[in-house]
Amino acid sequence: xxxxxxxxxxxxxxxxxxxxxxxxxxxxxxxxxxxxxxxxxxxxxxxxxxxxxxxxxxxxxxxxxxxxxxxxxxxxxxxxxxxxxxxxxxxxxxxxxxxxxxxxxxxxxxxxxxxxxxxxxxxxxxxxxxxxxxxxxxxxxxxxxxxxxxxxxxxxxxxxxxxxxxxxxxxx
Amino acid sequence: xxxxxxxxxxxxxxxxxxxxxxxxxxxxxxxxxxxxxxxxxxxxxxxxxxxxxxxxxxxxxxxxxxxxxxxxxxxxxxxxxxxxxxxxxxxxxxxxxxxxxxxxxxxxxxxxxxxxxxxxxxxxxxxxxxxxxxxxxxxxxxxxxxxxxxxxxxxxxxxxxxxxxxxxxxxxxxxxxxxxxxxxxxxxxxxxxxxxxxxxxxxxxxxxxxxxxxxxxxxxxxxxxxxxxxxxxxxxxxxxxxxxxxxxxxxxxxxxxxxxxxxxxxxxx
Numbered sequence: 093x094x095x096x097x098x099x100x101x102x103x104x105x106x107x108x109x110x111x112x113x114x115x116x117x118x119x120x121x122x123x124x125x126x127x128x129x130x131x132x133x134x135x136x137x138x139x140x141x142x143x144x145x146x147x148x149x150x151x152x153x154x155x156x157x158x159x160x161x162x163x164x165x166x167x168x169x170x171x172x173x174x175x176x177x178x179x180x181x182x183x184x185x186x187x188x189x190x191x192x193x194x195x196x197x198x199x200x201x202x203x204x205x206x207x208x209x210x211x212x213x214x215x216x217x218x219x220x221x222x223x224x225x226x227x228x229x230x231x232x233x234x235x236x237x238x239x240x241x242x243x244x245x246x247x248x249x250x251x252x253x254x255x256x257x258x259x260x261x262x263x264x
Numbered sequence: 265x266x267x268x269x270x271x272x273x274x275x276x277x278x279x280x281x282x283x284x285x286x287x288x289x290x291x292x293x294x295x296x297x298x299x300x301x302x303x304x305x306x307x308x309x310x311x312x313x314x315x316x317x318x319x320x321x322x323x324x325x326x327x328x329x330x331x332x333x334x335x336x337x338x339x340x341x342x343x344x345x346x347x348x349x350x351x352x353x354x355x356x357x358x359x360x361x362x363x364x365x366x367x368x369x370x371x372x373x374x375x376x377x378x379x380x381x382x383x384x385x386x387x388x389x390x391x392x393x394x395x396x397x398x399x400x401x402x403x404x405x406x407x408x409x410x411x412x413x414x415x416x417x418x419x420x421x422x423x424x425x426x427x428x429x430x431x432x433x434x435x436x437x438x439x440x441x442x443x444x445x446x447x448x449x450x451x452x453x454x455x456x457x458x459x460x461x462x463x464x465x466x467x468x469x470x471x472x473x474x475x476x477x478x479x480x481x482x483x484x485x486x487x488x489x490x491x492x493x494x495x496x497x498x499x500x501x502x503x504x505x506x507x508x509x510x511x512x513x514x515x516x517x518x519x520x521x522x523x524x525x526x527x528x529x530x531x532x533x
Contacts (some may be wrong), residue, residue: 103427106312107312107315110313110388111313111317111387114523121393122393151389152305153391155304155306156306157390157397158395158435159392160288161287161291165280166281169279169280169283197385202393209441217460218440218462219458220462225461230461
């Protein structure tokens with residue numbers, strides 16, 4: 093049940109990311125729902141579950157991006173790793189901490205893309221990327237994140253109620 | 265001597281790095297064909313993408329026509345239900361008609377290219393913020409393969425980069441990895457149109473001596489073997505010449521509206 097619900101969430105988020113989320117673009121930038129979910133998994137799930145989900149989501153995102161395979165696997169995997177490792181050392185509840193975590197994650201995600209474009213693909217990246225697109229992307233994710241956390245927490249709570257033995261292996 | 269926890273962390277980070285870098289290496293070395301993962305992801309997600317895209321169009325149509333309906337309803341409440349039913353039918357027909365019109369405009373170009381073309385619908389966009397890629401609903405079953413030109417009636421939009429069974433990815437000309445050999449329609453000076461990952465492109469390697477003005481049209485040159493000669497790419501929106509340097513800095517606005525793509529033509533060889 094738990095894994096099935098995770099697949100359903102993934103299908104919904106990826107479908108939304110690749111279709112109607114474009115309607116909410118601000119200056120050509122849309123929030124990265126997958127990144128928010130990876131941070132959520134890193135914070136809420138067990139270490140193995142968080143990192144595993146991060147890598148898997150990154151891999152699927154790479155497959156759907158038409159970009160260099162491995163870029164999102166790397167960034168999402170490391171983001172999930174960092175949050176899985178450090179969650180016990182930080183206060184991770186509330187809008188402000190989640191927003192700050194998402195800003196840091198978004199900047200890291202953008203920088204991984206930037207350096208992979210510059211170093212591996214030798215592609216062109218607009219000069220405004222670092223001082224325009226990336227900050228907007230980070231703030232947009234930080235604003236979307238807390239709302240998504242609330243929704244995902246509700247789904248998680250509902251799942252726990254429905255299941256007598258709720259995903260013991262995945263929870264922290 | 266490192267603690268057991270530290271050792272585990274190092275192993276974990278190394279594993280993530282090694283796995284990702286192996287994927288990148290494999291991806292760079294693999295020049296053609298969709299990867300297995302791409303195909304699987306495309307097959308699973310494409311029905312959902314089609315559903316969402318159609319739902320958005322329906323909602324958009326309903327909202328547009330709702331505002332039209334408000335005035336009619338105020339004039340005559342008794343006819344409201346009847347009008348709504350008619351409007352609903354009209355929406356469907358209007359959408360059908362506009363789709364047919366767009367297709368007719370696209371198909372009119374078939375004779376111009378003297379090539380076989382495949383009409384495809386855009387069903388989704390890239391899953392990441394940074395790539396400028398769209399997903400179309402045609403794949404190898406329709407005869408598509410990598411490196412085919414994709415256009416609309418307005419001009420070039422990009423090229424096919426990844427073909428699955430029923431879906432393909434199209435790299436838009438504004439993506440940082442895109443490069444199209446081009447020339448100016450009037451002066452015939454050539455250059456290379458490269459994407460910048462934003463809404464506009466740049467035309468590179470145009471000598472400082474060339475006469476380039478804002479509004480000049482840029483066409484594909486036919487070199488490179490992907491885009492046939494003479495396809496409209498865009499118009500010059502900004503020109504700057506530096507005293508030092510060999511080339512001008514030219515910004516182009518693509519002629520096709522890349523943020524509102526619905527139907528596209530894929531040019532078969």
